[in-house]
Amino acid sequence: MxxxxxxxxxxxxxxxxxxxxxxxxxxxxxxxxxxxxxxxxxxxxxxxxxxxxxxxxxxxxxxxxxxxxxxxxxxxxxxxxxxxxxxxxxxxxxxxxxxxxxxxxxxxxxxxxxxxxxxxxxxxxxxxxxxxxxxxxITVGDYVVLAGLTAVHQFCTIGNHAFVTGGSLVRKDVPPFVKAAREPLSYVGINSVGLRRRGFTSEKISEVQNIYRILYQRNYNTTQAIEIIEAEMEATPERDEIIMAVRNSSRGIMKGYTGMY
Missing domain, CATH: 2.160.10.10 (Hexapeptide repeat proteins)
Structure with missing residues (x-):
């Protein structure tokens, strides 16, 4: 009316x-x-x-x-x-x-x-x-949660199912399925809570977690990590989505957290 x-x-x-x-x-x-x-x-x-x-x-x-x-x-x-x-x-x-x-x-x-x-x-x-x-x-995927006071730099990409904590400055691309926090913005794990809510199985969540362990926690550079992921991990839509997000990143993906937890 x-x-x-x-x-x-x-x-x-x-x-x-x-x-x-x-x-x-x-x-x-x-x-x-x-x-x-x-x-x-x-x-x-x-x-x-x-x-x-x-x-x-x-x-x-x-x-x-x-x-x-x-x-x-x-x-x-x-x-x-x-x-x-x-x-x-x-x-x-x-x-x-x-x-x-x-x-x-x-x-x-x-x-x-x-x-x-x-x-x-x-x-x-x-x-x-x-x-x-x-x-x-900026490109933002599906099921992305950006908590309050998040600021995203121009031309960044944030992948599907990512969660970015409040007050974050997003200067690099955020790959899919992850949690991003701290300053500078860093990988702090996968968004397991969000994935469970959306019907991802425990096996699928473990698969995503193992991929990101190779990418962020084994001291490989990005090129090495992607080669290992392709060689050792079974081809799945989630694996391929992560690989494509990393390879197609124009700004580069955010880094892993190197400080003490």
């Missing part, structure tokens, strides 16, 4: 059962799917593509132009999947000519005051706690 005190541009495409609370502004060239609720004082700017059954809380700004001096006004988008919740004062900028869009997947929870910059790709079932900040051109 469109409240009389909300402004919706005639060019916006809004499903019939979307709820728009007072004092919200929706610009031209916006698409919002069925069942979505838009709270008060939300600003949804050109290029927003919002899915079904989302909840967007007061103060959020979706699809603002990127905070990038290279942006020349190209026609880009900010896309949010189905069943995703955007809490208070979250800002999500649309893309630039690099990727042409910023994407947040399905079933995500982006908590208050978080920022997702231009050209970020965020997967499904992700949770970003309060004041999480993503710079531009």
């Amino acid at each position: 469109n409240q009389p005190l909300a402004y919706v541009h005639p060019g916006a495409k809004i499903a019939k059962n979307v709820v728009i609370e007072p004092f919200t502004t929706i610009h031209n060239n916006v698409v919002i799917g069925e069942g979505t609720w838009i709270g008060s004082n939300v600003t949804i700017m050109e290029g927003a593509r919002i899915g079904k059954n989302c909840n967007i809380f007061p103060g959020a700004v979706i699809s603002a132009p990127p905070q990038d001096l290279k942006y020349q006004g190209e026609d880009t988008t900010a896309e949010i999947g189905d069943n995703t919740t955007i809490r208070e004062c979250v800002t999500i900028n649309r893309g630039t000519i690099d990727r042409m869009k910023t994407v947040i997947g399905n079933n995500c929870l982006i908590m208050a005051y978080s920022h997702v910059a231009h050209d970020c790709f965020v997967g499904n079932f992700c949770i970003f706690s309060n004041n999480t900040n993503l710079a531009g051109h």
Whole structure:
């Protein structure tokens, strides 16, 4: 139901059962799917593509132009999947000519005051706690949890099922299935709790753990570790996903923790 005190541009495409609370502004060239609720004082700017059954809380700004001096006004988008919740004062900028869009997947929870910059790709079932900040051109996999006050450097990649502890500065890529903590950010084990919650068997968790022991705890360099993993570990989707994440890393993966536990 469109409240009389909300402004919706005639060019916006809004499903019939979307709820728009007072004092919200929706610009031209916006698409919002069925069942979505838009709270008060939300600003949804050109290029927003919002899915079904989302909840967007007061103060959020979706699809603002990127905070990038290279942006020349190209026609880009900010896309949010189905069943995703955007809490208070979250800002999500649309893309630039690099990727042409910023994407947040399905079933995500982006908590208050978080920022997702231009050209970020965020997967499904992700949770970003309060004041999480993503710079531009970041790729985040599925089922990633970023605890509060996490800041991620531009062009970083965070793999599926990773957990990054609160207050972290992510300067290097975080491979899949791991826990990341300490300063500088380091491998501190695999995300076994998250993996169990998502149905990974004990055998599969042990397999992932053994791969990371070779990569992080046997004093091999990265090239040596990957060669050993390929030679000694049975080929599985998880093994191959880890290998590809390491090999395709443009910034390099985070290091193992070398201090005392």
